[in-house]
Structure formats: structure tokens, C-alpha cells
Amino acid sequence: MNTVKEIVAEHGHESSRLLEMLRCLQSPTNYLSEEAIVGVAKELNVPISHVYGVASFYSMYSTKPRGKYIIRFCESAPCHIEGAAEVLEAVQDQLQIAVNETTTDGKFSLELTSCLGVCGVAPAMMVNSTVYGNLTPEKAKKILAATE
Amino acid sequence: MTLHRSHVLVCSGSNCALHSSSFVKDRLTLEISQAGLGDEIRVLETGCFGLCAQGPIMVVYPEGIHYCKVGLEDIGEIVQEHLLKGRIVNRLLFKGTSDKNWMTKDDFDFYRKQERVVLRNAGVIDPENIEESLVRGGYAAFGKALSEMTPSQVIQEITDSGLQGRGGAGFPTGRKWQFTQEAAGDKKYVVCNADEGEPGTSKDRLILEGDPHTIIEGMLIAGYAIGATQGFVYIRGEYLLSIERLQKAINQAREFGLLGKGILGSDFEFDLEIRSGAGAYVCGEETALLNSIEGKRGEPRFKPPYPAVRGLWQKPTLINNVETLANIGPIIQNGSDWFRQIGTPECPGTKVFTLSGNICNSGLIEVPMGMTLREIIYDIGGGIPDGHQFKMAQTGGTSGGCISADLLDVPMDIPSLAKAGTALGSGALLVVDDRHCVVDLAKTFLRFFAHESCGQCTPCREGTTVLLRLMNKLASGKGDAQDITNLQRLSTTMQQASLCGLGQTAPLPILSALTFFADEFHAHLEGQGCPAGVCG
Numbered sequence: 001m002n003t004v005k006e007i008v009a010e011h012g013h014e015s016s017r018l019l020e021m022l023r024c025l026q027s028p029t030n031y032l033s034e035e036a037i038v039g040v041a042k043e044l045n046v047p048i049s050h051v052y053g054v055a056s057f058y059s060m061y062s063t064k065p066r067g068k069y070i071i072r073f074c075e076s077a078p079c080h081i082e083g084a085a086e087v088l089e090a091v092q093d094q095l096q097i098a099v100n101e102t103t104t105d106g107k108f109s110l111e112l113t114s115c116l117g118v119c120g121v122a123p124a125m126m127v128n129s130t131v132y133g134n135l136t137p138e139k140a141k142k143i144l145a146a147t148e
Numbered sequence: 149m150t151l152h153r154s155h156v157l158v159c160s161g162s163n164c165a166l167h168s169s170s171f172v173k174d175r176l177t178l179e180i181s182q183a184g185l186g187d188e189i190r191v192l193e194t195g196c197f198g199l200c201a202q203g204p205i206m207v208v209y210p211e212g213i214h215y216c217k218v219g220l221e222d223i224g225e226i227v228q229e230h231l232l233k234g235r236i237v238n239r240l241l242f243k244g245t246s247d248k249n250w251m252t253k254d255d256f257d258f259y260r261k262q263e264r265v266v267l268r269n270a271g272v273i274d275p276e277n278i279e280e281s282l283v284r285g286g287y288a289a290f291g292k293a294l295s296e297m298t299p300s301q302v303i304q305e306i307t308d309s310g311l312q313g314r315g316g317a318g319f320p321t322g323r324k325w326q327f328t329q330e331a332a333g334d335k336k337y338v339v340c341n342a343d344e345g346e347p348g349t350s351k352d353r354l355i356l357e358g359d360p361h362t363i364i365e366g367m368l369i370a371g372y373a374i375g376a377t378q379g380f381v382y383i384r385g386e387y388l389l390s391i392e393r394l395q396k397a398i399n400q401a402r403e404f405g406l407l408g409k410g411i412l413g414s415d416f417e418f419d420l421e422i423r424s425g426a427g428a429y430v431c432g433e434e435t436a437l438l439n440s441i442e443g444k445r446g447e448p449r450f451k452p453p454y455p456a457v458r459g460l461w462q463k464p465t466l467i468n469n470v471e472t473l474a475n476i477g478p479i480i481q482n483g484s485d486w487f488r489q490i491g492t493p494e495c496p497g498t499k500v501f502t503l504s505g506n507i508c509n510s511g512l513i514e515v516p517m518g519m520t521l522r523e524i525i526y527d528i529g530g531g532i533p534d535g536h537q538f539k540m541a542q543t544g545g546t547s548g549g550c551i552s553a554d555l556l557d558v559p560m561d562i563p564s565l566a567k568a569g570t571a572l573g574s575g576a577l578l579v580v581d582d583r584h585c586v587v588d589l590a591k592t593f594l595r596f597f598a599h600e601s602c603g604q605c606t607p608c609r610e611g612t613t614v615l616l617r618l619m620n621k622l623a624s625g626k627g628d629a630q631d632i633t634n635l636q637r638l639s640t641t642m643q644q645a646s647l648c649g650l651g652q653t654a655p656l657p658i659l660s661a662l663t664f665f666a667d668e669f670h671a672h673l674e675g676q677g678c679p680a681g682v683c684g
């Protein structure tokens with residue numbers, strides 16, 4: 001795992017590339033720890049509040065620990081009319097968590113997202129970087145059961 | 149170069165990719181070589197064909213036979229029957245609304261009524277190979293601009309073409325270029341807006357994945373015209389495949405001397421960098437996008453000054469949408485008169501639409517501006533599936549208006565839709581059938597805005613939340629006439645007082661739904677329950 005120092009250096013200490021740095025920092029654990037945020041601020045010589053402000057603005061970053069797999073479930077209108085609500089219910093049922101929660105074993109976090117740009121195969125969700133479409137309650141449960 | 153007797157194109161756009169199209173391609177390649185056909189038949193991955201609901205799609209040339217929903221188990225039969233024996237596999241052909249099998253492009257109403265300018269290469273070339281783009285005329289328009297035209301002539305050509313921005317606002321592109329060219333500044337930037345957060349829109353993604361070089365070319369021409377040396381493409385963080393494809397294309401363009409210093413032996417210098425978002429719809433708004441590229445919170449800036457005068461790092465900046473930029477090469481290459489022959493006099497050119505919802509052929513289409521909604525839904529889209537009736541269409545995505553069947557003959561272009569009380573917007577087209585409830589959908593729209601409001605200004609931050617609360621109340625059957633009046637009054641306030649387009653347009657879907665589906669809203673009031681039986 002790269003240290004904060006290395007990641008900031010890789011991005012040329014350029015504060016305009018803060019979003020990219022945060023993405024790199026977040027990728028091993030799916031969340032940004034306090035040390036990471038303080039560390040980046042120090043390396044870039046900017047206020048901690050600036051880094052924290054950016055980290056909390058964008059929904060892909062989290063300052064709270066999250067599961068190994070992040071489910072981003074699309075709740076936009078095209079997915080909605082293709083039955084996203086039932087699928088979401090099935091997912092919550094299977095994982096025994098509500099939206100914005102993490103399973104007790106730390107495996108899955110469930111989040112809502114807006115359109116993933118694959119409405120041609122609605123309803124859709126992303127599990128980490130993989131997109132799944134044409135979901136049904138059964139199909140979604142199977143995908144999650146098979147995610148290791 | 150080896151000559152192949154046949155080419156097989158497999159779609160690798162995002163929609164097909166998630167039907168495992170890459171496994172389909174790998175299996176096909178394997179079985180072709182096992183059948184001893186490796187030297188005769190070439191397998192290519194290409195961009196979106198448009199018929200996303202039928203994916204994965206495979207096209208066998210020279211005949212141009214389209215196979216749909218191809219699974220791994222179908223590959224053996226395609227190789228044995230079609231590629232070895234020349235016999236078409238009927239059961240994999242597309243079954244349209246008629247009983248007739250559709251074999252080639254000419255049989256598909258889906259394709260016949262389309263006109264492909266922006267998507268000319270999508271589904272035709274291998275997007276990861278710059279040479280295929282070059283063979284099809286890629287970068288020729290840039291070469292022409294650089295060697296035969298002055299920057300002002302380039303801008304004049306774009307102005308004459310009547311091209312209007314395809315990102316939502318529809319601002320005349322030539323005028324924007326001219327403002328940026330005339331603005332004083334030691335450094336200028338070109339930015340491609342590929343944030344595409346509007347629900348129901350996936351055109352920019354599929355353009356980038358199908359033909360990334362057309363975007364690089366559009367940005368090069370823009371850079372030459374306005375005098376910029378650096379460009380940024382801001383892509384949604386969720387669009388991993390688009391980012392990967394575009395990065396490959398940028399690297400290849402650099403190798404070919406099309407980006408960097410001394411481009412094509414001239415003294416023109418231009419380079420590109422990708423920046424990606426991190427999940428915030430508001431970053432599609434141009435000034436929020438600029439803040440995000442600068443590494444800040446993606447909050448919109450107050451306008452004026454406009455980005456053309458003070459944009460990235462306070463320098464003059466040109467921001468255009470992906471689809472706008474994809475039109476630039478063809479206009480420079482073929483001239484503005486050619487472009488004006490397509491579409492309507494007030495709104496020339498084509499428009500790419502993303503069809504979604506209750507429509508047979510959901511996917512990506514490109515048609516001349518001004519085609520009617522009815523033609524798009526029924527002739528190209530194949531109508532409403534499973535014997536249901538058309539109820540509503542929402543044009544322009546979640547921030548667009550909802551219209552009823554009375555408006556099926558509205559021409560789909562920027563001025564006609566504005567007159568009809570909705571918007572063309574990004575070209576999303578959501579079709580909804582009679583099983584769905586407008587109040588329930590309105591709740592979905594408002595959840596989106598309440599979630600995506602950046603919270604910087606009060607009318608939008610508070611307004612979206614209050615609208616959602618009112619709509620939830622209506623849906624639950626507890627609302628009264630005063631709630632509807634309040635919805636309308638608050639909507640008007642938000643339209644007038646919000647800082648950016650998000651808060652200004654959020655009320656449009658609600659107000660239009662109230663206009664076209666007033667009875668349905670009133671039914672929810674009077675304690676009769678939801679007519680469609682959706683709200684509970």
C-alpha cells in the first residue's frame with residue numbers, strides 16, 4: 001500500500017489533483033481515514049478543512065469505514081419504472097441492512113446512486129467496479145451470493 | 149495487411165459489456181481458430197450499435213447480419229453454421245414488431261430512420277485502434293482547419309452551421325467559441341464536459357466508448373480556434389470504461405504526433421488530460437465542473453463572469469459537451485451548408501437520444517432534429533411492449549418536462565420542445581406506460597434533486613426538500629388543494645431565485661406533470677387512492 005507521501009508525490013504535489021489523490025488513498029479500504037485526510041493536507045500544505053470539505057462533498061468518498069464491496073444501487077426514474085424498488089428490497093433483505101449501512105461482517109455497504117448510464121438494461125447496480133443490469137430480485141440475490 | 153474474407157464485430161459498449169460481451173468475443177475467437185478459420189476471419193470489438201436491450205450484439209460482415217442476445221452457448225452454432233457453411237442462424241436474428249426476421253441494417257426500422265453524424269463510427273470501428281479512425285477520415289477535419297483555415301474562419305464555419313450545444317442548455321456553439329477567442333488571457337483552456345449525470349442519458353458514455361478520437365479531434369479544432377494549448381476532459385468517476393478507452397486514444401494520438409508540441413509539423417501545441425468526477429450530479433454544471441477540475445468542492449460559481457471570460461484558474465475557458473464536440477469534425481470537413489441540410493432551419497443537425505423505460509428498443513439512436521416524438525417511439529423505438537398503452541414521456545432527463553399523449557406529434561428539437569413546456573436537454577427520453585403513476589414518478593424526481601442539491605443556496609437546498617415532503621404527502625393520500633398551490637408557488641420561487649441550473653430546472657418536471665396530469669394529482673387528493681394503484 002502506498003503511503004500518503006508517495007501518493008501526493010505521484011500527483012506532483014498539485015492540489016488541483018486532490019480528487020485523484022483521494023481516490024488512490026481510498027481504494028484499498030473503501031474509505032478515507034482521519035490520518036489520510038490530515039496527511040494529505042499536510043503534504044499539500046492546505047488546511048485540513050479544505051481536504052475534508054472535498055472528501056465530504058463527493059458521494060464516492062466516505063469518511064466512515066465501509067464494506068469490502070460497495071453496492072451502488074441506481075434509483076433514478078428509468079430504473080425505477082423497471083422495478084428497481086423490488087430489487088432493492090430483495091438486496092436489503094438478503095444483506096439484512098438498510099441503505100447507507102454496512103453488513104456486520106464488513107463485506108457489503110449499500111448505497112443509492114443516480115443513473116449509472118446503462119438505462120438500456122435497467123434496473124442496474126454497481127458492485128465495486130462491476131456494473132450489473134436487467135436485475136430481478138432473484139438475479140440480484142444470486143450476484144451478491146456469488147460475490148467473494 | 150492480411151485480407152480477411154469476413155469480419156465479425158462484437159459490441160463492447162457498456163450496456164453489452166455487462167452482458168459479458170467480452171467473454172462472447174473471447175469464445176468466438178477461440179472457436180474460430182479451432183475451426184481453422186483464424187486466417188480468414190477477423191474478430192473486432194467495437195462501440196455501441198444502439199440496440200442495447202438486445203445485447204450482446206454481433207454483426208457478421210460482409211453480409212452485415214445482426215445477431216442479438218448472443219450467449220456463450222450460441223457461439224458454436226454461429227461458427228459451424230454461418231462462418232463455415234454460410235448458413236444464417238435464424239433463431240438469433242432480431243424479431244421486430246412484425247413476424248419478419250430482421251437480418252441486416254436495411255431491414256431494421258430502427259436503423260433506417262436514423263441519420264448518423266455523431267455516431268458515424270460507433271459500432272463500425274475498433275475504438276482502441278487509431279488507425280481505424282484514420283482510415284474512416286478521423287483527424288482529416290483537424291488537418292484541414294490547421295492547414296487551410298484561420299482560427300476565425302473555423303469559428304465562422306461553426307457559427308454558420310447553427311450548431312447549438314448538446315449538453316442541455318442549447319447555447320449557440322459558434323458564439324461561445326467567439327467569446328472565448330476574443331477574451332483576453334495569456335492562457336486559455338478547452339474543457340469537454342463528459343460528466344453526464346442526467347438520469348436516463350448514456351449518449352456521451354457510448355460516444356466516448358465507440359469513437360474516442362472524434363472527441364480528441366473536436367477539442368483540437370476548438371483549441372486551434374480559440375488559441376488554447378491545454379484541454380481537460382471531465383468524465384464521471386463511474387464511467388470506468390470510458391476513462392480507459394479515452395486514455396488509450398489520447399496515448400495513441402500522442403504517438404501519432406496529433407497531441408503535444410509541433411502538431412503535424414506546425415507550431416500548434418495542444419495536449420489533453422482526463423480528470424474524473426467522484427459522484428456529484430451538480431458537477432455537470434459548467435462552473436461547478438471548473439471548481440472540481442481545480443480540486444475543490446463542486447459548487448457552482450456565480451455567473452457572470454462566464455467561463456468564456458473567467459474559467460479554469462480564472463483564465464478564458466471553453467466548455468462543450470461530448471456530443472457537441474463530436475459534431476465539429478464533420479462540420480469542418482463537410483461545411484456548414486451540408487450541416488444545415490440536416491434537421492430544421494432553426495435547429496440544424498442531428499440529435500442523439502437515449503431511449504429508456506417502457507419502450508421495445510431501448511438504447512441509443514441518432515435522428516435529424518425535428519423528428520416527431522411519435523416517430524421516435526413507434527417507428528424507431530418499436531412502441532410500447534407487452535400490449536400496454538403510452539402514458540407519458542419525459543424529455544431531457546429528470547430535469548426535463550413530462551408530457552402526455554396529446555403531444556406525441558411534437559417535433560423533437562430545441563425550440564419546439566421549449567414551446568411545448570418541456571426541454572430537449574441532454575436527449576434523454578423516458579417512456580412510461582399506463583401501469584405507472586405520475587405522482588409516484590414525481591417523488592422519484594424529487595428524491596434525486598433533494599439528494600443532489602449542493603446546498604449552497606437556500607431556494608434550492610430548502611426548496612427541493614420541501615417539494616419532496618409535499619409530494620410524499622400527496623402520494624400518501626393525505627394532501628389537500630393547498631399543498632398543490634404550495635408546490636406551484638415554491639416551484640416558481642426556485643426557478644427565479646436559485647443560483648444554478650439545478651435549482652432552476654428542478655421544478656420543471658413537477659410543473660409540467662401538474663399541467664398535463666392534473667386529474668391524476670387531484671385523484672390523489674380526494675381520497676380515491678392512486679388511480680394506477682402504485683402509491684400506497
Ligand SMILES: Cc1cc2nc3c(=O)[nH]c(=O)nc-3n(C[C@H](O)[C@H](O)[C@H](O)COP(=O)(O)O)c2cc1C
Nearest residue numbers: 313314315341344345432433434468469472649650
Ligand atoms: C445541474 C446541471 C447539470 C449539468 N450536467 C451536464 C452534463 O452532465 N453534461 C453536459 O454536457 N452539460 C451539463 N450541464 C450543462 C452545462 O452547464 C453546460 O451548459 C454545457 O456543458 C455546455 O456545453 P454545450 O454548449 O456544448 O452544451 C449541466 C447543467 C446543470 C445546471
Ligand code: SF4
Nearest residue numbers: 602604605608648651
Ligand atoms: S441551485 Fe442548488 S445545486 Fe445550484 S448552487 Fe444552489 S443549492 Fe447548489
Ligand code: FES
Nearest residue numbers: 074079115116119
Ligand atoms: S436510470 Fe438506472 S442506469 Fe440509468
